[in-house]
Amino acid sequence: HAKLSPEKLLCQLRDRVNVTMIQRSDGPFGTSEWQQYLPETSFSETVGQLGHCAVVSSAGSLKSSHLGQEIDSHDAVLRFNGAPVRGFQDDVGQKTTIRLVNSQLVTVEEQKFLKESLYNTGILIVWDPAPYHAEIDEWYRKPDYKFFESYKAYRRTYPEQPFYILNPKMQWQLWDILQENSLENIQPNPPSSGMLGIILMMTLCDQVDVYEFLPSKRQTDICHYYQKFHDYACTMGAYHPLMFEKNVVKHINQGTDEDIYTHGKVTLPGFRKVHC
Numbered sequence: 001h002a003k004l005s006p007e008k009l010l011c012q013l014r015d016r017v018n019v020t021m022i023q024r025s026d027g028p029f030g031t032s033e034w035q036q037y038l039p040e041t042s043f044s045e046t047v048g049q050l051g052h053c054a055v056v057s058s059a060g061s062l063k064s065s066h067l068g069q070e071i072d073s074h075d076a077v078l079r080f081n082g083a084p085v086r087g088f089q090d091d092v093g094q095k096t097t098i099r100l101v102n103s104q105l106v107t108v109e110e111q112k113f114l115k116e117s118l119y120n121t122g123i124l125i126v127w128d129p130a131p132y133h134a135e136i137d138e139w140y141r142k143p144d145y146k147f148f149e150s151y152k153a154y155r156r157t158y159p160e161q162p163f164y165i166l167n168p169k170m171q172w173q174l175w176d177i178l179q180e181n182s183l184e185n186i187q188p189n190p191p192s193s194g195m196l197g198i199i200l201m202m203t204l205c206d207q208v209d210v211y212e213f214l215p216s217k218r219q220t221d222i223c224h225y226y227q228k229f230h231d232y233a234c235t236m237g238a239y240h241p242l243m244f245e246k247n248v249v250k251h252i253n254q255g256t257d258e259d260i261y262t263h264g265k266v267t268l269p270g271f272r273k274v275h276c
């Protein structure tokens with residue numbers, strides 16, 4: 001099959017991936033118990049419309065990048081999972097507007113998640129791998145990780161911090177587009193937090209600069225900029241279809257190859273700026 005043009009691919013992403021947060025009207029979340037836990041203010045009211053945004057992958061190649069100032073110059077910054085800023089400001093900046101975390105972290109590392117102050121900044125969003133195109137009810141009964149109790153515990157501890165649950169429908173809407181635009185069969189697993197976060201920011205922002213998702217000349221087998229662990233799978237993918245995600249992002253990049261090589265930087269338009 002023929003690859004879509006970048007313009008058509010952007011339109012597919014804009015029109016077929018529905019980025020929403022779980023609300024009271026979503027079936028099993030309509031109970032009076034859940035009323036106490038889900039944020040009262042809707043996600044769109046909480047964030048509003050954003051201008052220039054930065055998405056900071058957790059890649060080891062951010063080390064010694066000195067991208068901190070450039071990242072912080074954006075109106076909003078998205079970070080992932082347990083990626084710290086303290087001690088790493090020079091390379092990754094210090095602003096955190098939104099932090100997207102996976103349900104594994106929230107569940108398996110619940111004590112750290114409840115205690116570590118790095119989670120207390122900005123708007124939190126958790127996502128969980130759902131069965132392929134499952135309805136909310138089916139996913140609610142069989143989440144990949146049983147993170148709902150940890151979510152509630154966090155909400156009781158920090159009731160003032162906005163904390164949303166990503167509607168799982170978007171992961172497979174996005175996966176379908178990744179599959180349609182790849183020459184091989186891709187893993188039947190949801191996209192990485194990084195890819196979900198890029199699409200999330202494209203719905204919120206006028207422009208999105210993504211750092212070290214496509215690796216720069218600093219590419220390394222060091223998994224994260226904040227740990228000593230070495231594993232090429234962090235960059236290439238194992239569970240998540242990371243390589244296919246990166247190919248698609250490369251295809252819609254509006255920045256230069258030079259920016260990728262020197263800064264690991266990709267520039268994407270917000271969906272508001274995409275005309276189909």
Ligand code: NCC
Binds near residue numbers: 081212234235
């Ligand atoms: O490593 P992780 O991802 O938290 O990284 C966040 C996102 O950054 C991009 N990335 C990361 C490292 C790298 N060398 N290159 C990259 O491009 C990816 O887009 C990645 O999504 C996840 O996606 O949620 C993931 O989470 C970790 C782990 O669960 C959390 O860090 C919490 O401890 C997963 N690792 C393991 O389960 C061991 C990882 O597979 C995916």
